[in-house]
Amino acid sequence: MARVQLEGVTKRYEDVTAVDDMNLDINHGEFVTLVGPSGCGKSTTMETISGLTMPTEGTVRIGDRDVTNLPPKDRGISMVFQNIALFPHMDVYENISFGLRLRNYEKDEIDERVEEAAEVVELEGMLDRMPDEMSGGQRQRVAIARAIVRDPDVFLMDEPLANLDAKLRVHMRTQLQRLHRELDTTIIYVTHNQAEAMTMSDRIAVLNAGQLQQIAPPLECYNEPANLFVATFIGSPSMNTIEGEVTSDGFTSNYGNVTADFDPAAFGLNPGQSVTLGVRPEDVYVTDLVDEIAHPTKPIATRSDVLEPMGDEIFVYLVTEDIEETGSMEEGSDPGEILMSVDPDSDIQEGQDLDVVLDRSKLHLFDEDGDAITHGLVQTPSAGAAGGTEEVEGDD
Ligand code: ADP
Secondary structure, rough: OOOOEEEEEEEEEEOOOEEEEEEEOOOOEEEEEOOOOOOOOHHHHHHHHHHOOOEEEEEEEEOOOOOOOHHHOOOOEEEEEEOOOOOOOHHHHHHHHHHHHHOOOOOHHHHHHHHHHHHHHHOOOOOOOHHHHHOOHHHHHHHHOOOOOOOOEEEEEOOOOOOOHHHHHHHHHHHHHHHHHHHOOEEEEEEEOHHHHHHHHOOEEEEOOOEEEEEEEEEEHHHOOOOOOHHHOOOOOOOEEEEEEOOEEEEOOOOOEEEEOOOHHHHOOOOOOOEEEOOHHHHHEEEHHHHOOOOOOOOOOEEEEEEEEEOOOOOEEEEEHHHHHOOOOOOOOOOOEEEEOOOOOOOOOOOOOOEEEEHHOOEEEEEEOEEEEEEOOOOOOOOOOOOOOHHHOOOO
């Protein structure tokens, strides 16, 4: 069994705290991805798991063993990194089997393991190729096969696909998912690529400034982000965030006439409280299409500013009317700007006046510290559920 646990792991470098009191509990067989912006501590977290770095404080467990003070070779792990280093003078067979030969495995066992590993990464028939006769993706698969033959309890993969072109990356993504299914091992994966994190992982751990922000299945991070950081980091383009305050009958924005009607008491909110409203571009609708949603806000008067046709959808940057009038849109920041995603066959033009509504069942509210208060602002006033419980009416 290869459960991986980090308990209160902190890693300090002089004045930098690279990892700050990290607690992670990864189950045997899980595929967990660490995501976050550059410098947030992903690699350092991986290094504390692999043993390449000793934590300043805290405990690392693999299986039921405390491995905090064990060297990498005694931890039952295999690593695959972004910069693969195959031995250029060795063919594929020799590269894959290198570690086993070093450990004096029997020839028959080496052959069997190499064959199995080559099959998993679909390199059968290429065992006598030299690295310079292979594509980037094939070389990366050799590196993965080299990790597989060691039959590790845990795979640690740090940006293993980062150097591949986009098409190959997508292909390798599927291969890694297949590999995970076939091997029944724990995989801990690092990437800054959201699509990779969202598509492959059982859970993603979102890090910022060395601190764990949320660990949850990808769609839960997307639909129920724990805080503003996760809300705006997960999802591309980002969630719209609209600063404002709680009123006696809901929310009103500081800029741009955005309102949402709800009973503040139902969410434990007090009028006058500063909050940030979050709404994803796909949850903004032109009022003509309002039939599509059960719980629209009141219409918001906007003008389409810039259109970005993406092929499968169009992103429309909307400027709210009062901002145009007051000119309160500041350079570099965009309070009051709302990004909307619409169907590719939409006939919206730049500079068009548009009334839009937001889907209240998909709105998010965050407090002054950025922590999520609720996801979904649909509630029957009579129910008066406290503490931000979402009650979605009907089956929308
Ligand atoms: P990520 O992998 O998310 O980009 P890292 O774990 O590499 O982040 O780095 C986290 C922070 O720790 C960064 O501020 C980085 O500069 C710092 N850091 C990492 N390794 C060292 C080191 N060996 N010495 C000093 N600072 C380091």
